[in-house]
Amino acid sequence: YDWRRNVMKAELGLLITRSASSAAHQKVCVVGGGPAGFYTAQHLLKACQDVQVDIYERLPVPFGLVRFGVAPDHPEVKNVISTFTQTAHHARCCYYGNVNVGTDVSVEELREAYHAVVLSYGAEGNRSMGVPGEDLEGVYPAKDFVGWYNGLPSNRELNPGLDCETAVILGQGNVALDVARILLSPIDELKKTDITQRSLDALAQSQVRRVLIVGRRGPLQIAGTIKELREMVNLPDTKPEMVASEFEGMAEALKVIPRPRKRLTELMLKTAVDPPAEKERQRRQAASRSWGLRFLRSPLEVLAGPDGARVAGIRLAVNRLEGTGDGSVAVPTGEVETMDCGLVITSIGYKSLPIDPAVPFDPRKAIVPNSLGRVQQAAGLYCSGWLKTGPVGVIATTMNNSFDTAHSVVEDLTSGCLDATSAKPGSTGIGPLLDKRGVKPVSFSDWEKINQEERRRGAAQGKPREKLLDVEEMLKTART
């Protein structure tokens, strides 16, 4: 074993890598290291042999909602990480974690250093209900609850109160179904996942036994999909608690709808209305927990208990539907109802926030106004992912959306409208700025040290990983 040869090979490899990247004349910067950012980079690198793509991410760790949004018991969905890792290892790609665009460096400065800047920083805010009592203890946006069990540093101290029997979730999309499932899953199932130990311990002590998932409209309008609904139907030690009358007329409607909606509705109907087979009847009888869907209800006010500080119930408007199908609208009937509960989780949508005043932002739609990913009135500025379309869609949706933006960037790079022939410094322009400001980027191989440490800690507990919850700890591990 000639170690000298290996050292030489490694150095030569590094030289080649460096010269490949410094030889790439077209410099593109991606802001946000989640699926949108990585898929945009992947497509750019494939389509242009002369482009260098730098990905800037606020946290030390990459992967965005794949790490912090996808439920712990859906590990296969996270397989996309291997593609992202390949992209990060590409000779003409460079990852810079721990860089906050907007405070550590401005979008203007990035636009000066790069031929094109793609904003892919997603949706870190929440849509609020806008009703009284929303700020009471025991009311949490779903994004924060999900962030809490997924180890998002800023949700580390959420400490949701789980010492009540009934939880009400507003919203009936897949996030709402994920939250319901995590609240009611047997601990023995959760403890094999990458859910944080802290939240696992809290859930093990949880007294929540009943979860109601409430939507403004009817069964035909639920935004969740069949896989997630089936997981609830099949959840061990739980039984469905539906109101059969809420499903009147569904069987008729089934005849004329497309297969995906039809199968989903059939599953709901079967669960809500059909008398169960004997085995299922016994299973339900023995179950200690329950979950149900409730329809045609909109929040009017979150009600406090006797202490005036903590939620004890929620007042809801009863709706009727005007119109049919996806376009139908919920209209209040004037009737009102109250549900008792000790935990309210609002799952009515994430929301993008403006990070830099120099970037056009549409506050009504909460997106960066764009056409095919090209930011309006800002040559060389693009957006991809949820920032571009709003916070809707699964990873594959974001993938296509990002490929689409990358396509626009490539078109502009090659058509000449971006002045891609004049040299731009790229990261050699930004590096000194960050240095001066005391910002130390985390490289992808630094992330790999964090990754290894998380996996090491997880292995000790029979989990795929134990996530580091604290940015300081991530940085310390990165620097070892």
Place this chain on the structure above:
Amino acid sequence: MGLPPSSSPTGLRRAASQSSSDNKVTVHFVNRDGEKITAKGSPGDSLLDLVINEDLDFDGFGACEGTLACSTCHLVFSEEVYEKLGPVTDEEMDMLDLAYGLTDTSRLGCQVCLTRALEGMEARVPESVADIRQTQDITMGMTMK
């Protein structure tokens, strides 16, 4: 691997050279540009395995690596071929339901395994977006999984 009925010495040699191609199943993929790409796989391989092993360049294909957690390996077949592909599980159907451009003869490539009966089959890679311009109201306005 069965030898042909006439196993004379010549027959044996013929069998030997045939068996290496007998062991493979030819699949013709039609990509999103309408190009035909032919590849060979072994019986038991899934169509996703074939795409990966032969390094076929379909953008974004097989994102979840064959674990029924996405719909990006969506393929469309003729009625005749579809009938030969075998039964679809609820699990596959649940993910297939999310695929853009779903048809009655659609399957997920990671769940379709090659058999000799499928020799020469055609599989079309459908468009993954509406008119390459992403719209928000695809299928049912899904939220993040």
